[in-house]
Each structure stands twice: as C-alpha cells, then as structure tokens.
Amino acid sequence: MGNLTGAVQTAPLRSYEDAVEWINGLIPFGIRPGLVRIQALLERLGNPERRLKFVHVAGTNGKGSTCAFLTEVLHRSGYDVGTFTSPYITKFTNRFQYNGEDISEDTLLKLANRLHPLVQEIAATELGSPTMFEVSAALAILYYASECVPDVVVWETGLGGRLDVTNVIHPVISIITNIGMDHTDILGDTIAEIASEKAGIIKPGVPVVSAVTQPEAIQVLKDAAERNRSTLYLAGDHFSYERTGGHAESQTFHFSGPFRQMDIEISLLGEHQCANAACAMMSLEVLHYYMAFVIEDEHIKQGFLATKWAGRLEQISSSPRIVLDGAHNPEGAESLAKSLPNIFQYNKLNLMMGMLANKHHEAYLKHILPIVDTLILTEPDFRRKMDVKALGDIVEQLREKHAKQTLQIIIEPDWKNALELLKSRTEAEDLGVVSGTLYLIADVRSNLLGLSDSEKGW
CATH class of the missing domain: 3.90.190.20 (Mur ligase, C-terminal domain)
Known part of the structure; x- marks a missing residue:
C-alpha cells in the first residue's frame, strides 16, 4: 500500500493532457496479443471486473454501431450503461462513456494516476510494459467498477477476440457481428482463421449472437459454441431480418426471432446496418427472456431510431x-x-x-x-x-x-x-x-x- 500512497502524494500526472500523453506514450509497445499483462494489472487492483456485467461485442465491421444500438435501447429501458469502444472519433474520453456521456477529464486523470505506479511496477518485471490498449481497458474497468457502477457495460473488442485485452472479462452475452478480411497480419489470412480468433470470446455457458454469413466461419462458431456448451443464435438460422424500405433519413426492416417479430426503424443508413441492428435486437431478446432484463417495445423502437454513430454513412x-x-x-x-x-x-x-x-x-x-x-x-x-x-x-x-x-x-x-x-x-x-x-x-x-x-x- 505504501507504493500507492506515495503515488497519490506525488501524482506523476498533473493534468488530463499529461494522462492522455502518458497512455498514448505506451503505443510504441505495440499490439501484443495476450492477457498476462492486463490480468496482472487487474489483480493488483483487486479484480474489479468481477463486479460488473458485460455484453462483449466482437466482429470485423459493425461493432461500434451494434454497441451504439444496445447502449441506446438499454439506457431508454432505465438501465445505467457503460460503453467502452475504439477507435474514437473526436476525443480520447469518447472511449469511456456512461449513459452516453464521456468520462470527465478529472476522473480520467485520477484513474490514470492510480494506474501509473502499477504499470511501472509491471514494466519492471519480465512481462514488460502494459500497452496503450491494456491501460485503456484497465482504466475503463476501474471507471465502471469504482466511479459510476453501471447495471451493464457494453464492451467492444479492440482486435480479434481470443487474445484481445477485452477478453479478460466474463460476459453475460457474447456478440460476433460479422467476419471479414482485416488485420490479417495478426489474426490470420483466411476467413476460418479470423473466425477462430473472434470465436475466442465465446465463454462456457454464455449465449452467443452472430450475424456471420460465410459457411466456414459459421462452422467455426458452431464448433466453439458446442465446445463451450453455449447457445448460439445465428442470423438465418435462429433469427432473420428483411429490409422493408428506406431513404436518406432512415430505413426500416422486419425482424423475426424465436420469441416474436417486430418492425424496426433505424436512422443509421446502409443495408449492413439492418444486419447490425438485427444482431443487437436478438441480443436484447436474450437479455430480456433469459436474464430478466425489463425491455419494453416502445423503448426498443425509440432506441433504435435514436441511435447515431459518427462517421458511418x-x-x-x-x-x-x-x-x-x-x-x-x-x-x-x-x-x-x-x-x-x-x-x-x-x-x-x-x-x-x-x-x-x-x-x-x-x-x-x-x-x-x-x-x-x-x-x-x-x-x-x-x-x-x-x-x-x-x-x-x-x-x-x-x-x-x-x-x-x-x-x-x-x-x-x-x-x-x-x-x-x-x-x-x-x-x-x-x-x-x-x-x-x-x-x-x-x-x-x-x-x-x-x-x-x-x-x-x-
């Protein structure tokens, strides 16, 4: 504890700018797949992630939009929602949201000062320095577990899934939006290899929702779900959507799921957003029917229509x-x-x-x-x-x-x-x-x- 007390007294980071500069200064440590450093960091903090409920979202495209749909509907349903996403469009604080609002600069500085001595401690071991993304994820967990304590955290993967830093948590539901050829230098250069990395977020007994379409990727997900005894809800098999209309302001689609059907209007444009919204809708249905989340139809309809996502059409x-x-x-x-x-x-x-x-x-x-x-x-x-x-x-x-x-x-x-x-x-x-x-x-x-x-x- 002496170490922590000393750190608080000296407060190495004096301002928000210092904190962001320090975290971004870890970028040269690169993307180093693996969970050992984030686990070491969270252990030193008393494993705060165990106190939170996560919805874990992976996929090649559409992760951000899917997170935005889920956040909007859950918040309108009366839940306090944390949302951790990347990359950010305007400001570093965008990544750490609570009920749609960014973390304050003061809170980010305070939490960065808590992490600073621990990061240095780990850097001095054979593990080497935690990376920028590892420190950001730890900061998010600390924010949600100790500052605002949301009912649920919508948690977007950074890259891949299996060895992605975000995979340090145990979610209530896992979502894999789709799979495509991206980050092949790290994730592998076939659809099956990339699917296998994304499927790494599937946990024992935790339901999975996916809109993946390629047969080889579907097989990988089915195998992973079976190994983990997890129920897989797959677009085309267990739920479906059909785009029913659209113009430059919004579009509509018809959702059919195992429990019911619904017509939904969204402001996000492009047919791919219907697939993302259907994936989010199926996930909300699982939360509602199996995890007792109270989600009314009116909040679903309002939430989907109100969802905005910067920089997407x-x-x-x-x-x-x-x-x-x-x-x-x-x-x-x-x-x-x-x-x-x-x-x-x-x-x-x-x-x-x-x-x-x-x-x-x-x-x-x-x-x-x-x-x-x-x-x-x-x-x-x-x-x-x-x-x-x-x-x-x-x-x-x-x-x-x-x-x-x-x-x-x-x-x-x-x-x-x-x-x-x-x-x-x-x-x-x-x-x-x-x-x-x-x-x-x-x-x-x-x-x-x-x-x-x-x-x-x-």
Whole structure:
C-alpha cells in the first residue's frame, strides 16, 4: 500500500493532457496479443471486473454501431450503461462513456494516476510494459467498477477476440457481428482463421449472437459454441431480418426471432446496418427472456431510431453534400458501394480517401472504383499512413478493369487541401464522399463541424 500512497502524494500526472500523453506514450509497445499483462494489472487492483456485467461485442465491421444500438435501447429501458469502444472519433474520453456521456477529464486523470505506479511496477518485471490498449481497458474497468457502477457495460473488442485485452472479462452475452478480411497480419489470412480468433470470446455457458454469413466461419462458431456448451443464435438460422424500405433519413426492416417479430426503424443508413441492428435486437431478446432484463417495445423502437454513430454513412454537410463513411476494408467498401446509389440521388460521385499502410487496398478499391467519377487521394494525419503515391499506383493498376473510363484521379497529400478540392468540385447535384481510415474521418469531421482538432486514435 505504501507504493500507492506515495503515488497519490506525488501524482506523476498533473493534468488530463499529461494522462492522455502518458497512455498514448505506451503505443510504441505495440499490439501484443495476450492477457498476462492486463490480468496482472487487474489483480493488483483487486479484480474489479468481477463486479460488473458485460455484453462483449466482437466482429470485423459493425461493432461500434451494434454497441451504439444496445447502449441506446438499454439506457431508454432505465438501465445505467457503460460503453467502452475504439477507435474514437473526436476525443480520447469518447472511449469511456456512461449513459452516453464521456468520462470527465478529472476522473480520467485520477484513474490514470492510480494506474501509473502499477504499470511501472509491471514494466519492471519480465512481462514488460502494459500497452496503450491494456491501460485503456484497465482504466475503463476501474471507471465502471469504482466511479459510476453501471447495471451493464457494453464492451467492444479492440482486435480479434481470443487474445484481445477485452477478453479478460466474463460476459453475460457474447456478440460476433460479422467476419471479414482485416488485420490479417495478426489474426490470420483466411476467413476460418479470423473466425477462430473472434470465436475466442465465446465463454462456457454464455449465449452467443452472430450475424456471420460465410459457411466456414459459421462452422467455426458452431464448433466453439458446442465446445463451450453455449447457445448460439445465428442470423438465418435462429433469427432473420428483411429490409422493408428506406431513404436518406432512415430505413426500416422486419425482424423475426424465436420469441416474436417486430418492425424496426433505424436512422443509421446502409443495408449492413439492418444486419447490425438485427444482431443487437436478438441480443436484447436474450437479455430480456433469459436474464430478466425489463425491455419494453416502445423503448426498443425509440432506441433504435435514436441511435447515431459518427462517421458511418453520415451526411455532414448539405451544401455541398458531403457524406462521411469509415469504410476501410473490403467488406466496408462493398457495403458503401451498394449503399450510396441506393440511398442518395446524385449526378457525379466525388470520393476523397486516405488509408493506413496495413490494409488490403486492392480489394477495397475493386469494390468502390466502379461508381466513382472523381477520386481524390490523400494521406491521414497519422503515423502509419499509406503513402499517397503508392495508393495512386494501386489505383492505376486497377483502373482499366475496375473504373469508369472517365475517372479523374487527383493526388493531394495534404488532407485539408484535398477536402477543399472535394468541396469545390462537388456541384449542387453531385455527392462528395470521404472514406477510408477513421483517422482521416475524425479530422475531416472536426473540420467540417468547426470542432477543435480531434484527438483521434486508438
């Protein structure tokens, strides 16, 4: 205890900025899959995670939207809800929410000062320093277990599942939204391998809900559920949804589950959001029917319609019309390419995009290029950005087969200049779209909304 008391007296971190700088300063320790360091950290805190109820959400795309649906409906149903998500769009505190509000800067500083000496202690052992994501997850658990104590915590995985830091908890329900080719350098380069990593969040006896579609991924989930004696609710087998209509403001779908059917309207756009919402709805049904959560129909309908999620097919400006979408992998690009002509009417489509250097950009571009008239390539303001000329070379290789003959390509490394080009080229009847990594979306969104510079990141 002397160590902790001394730490409180010296308070190594003096301000919120110090705390964020310290946590982000752990980024060089990288992504180190495994739970030993987070377990060591939580043991030193008395395992606060054991006092909380978690809904654990994994998947390649749609995790954030699914978390947002669950948070909104549960909160409207009278529950206090913690929500831990990543990456964030405007501010580091976005990651740690309680009833839709960010953690306060003062609370974050206080908790960071509690963690600081423990992190140094672990760093001095053979385990090495906890990573930025490990410290963030520990801070979230500490916040929920000791500061606000929600009824339920909606808990999004960072990367994968099995060895993801968030897997240190034991949830009341596990959700796997979908599976696609992302982070293949860490998770494996086949759908079955990636599915196996995501299935790592399945725990003995804990029900699982999933909207996974690929037969090989479904088999992996079924095997994992059987091994763990967990009930698996699978889209297509145990519940289904059918999109029934939509326009630029909202869309509707019909949900059929094992207990009942319901027509649901959501403000989030794109058919993939119907799949995410159906997954969230099935999860709410499990919480209601098996775990005695009191969730009324009116709160379900209000909650789904009220759910917003920044940077996902979000129209941010009407003159010129500009839509933001953080599609950054092939599956995201496929959804975006389907959704844009379905939702919006336009003459020309002008697309500005910037990427990180670790993604499958060829597959992404094959989906999106056929519908683009002007492509503005740029670079996100982030250390792992993809060089814009290298991205341009990939576009040139794909151009003949996958793009319109009239496609115009503009290369502008400075994203602010690229955004001005997008705005000036998007006429009244055209549509401007900004897509790619969320690090770019975060900056563009802050710029267009006149917010202060975003503290984007993981």
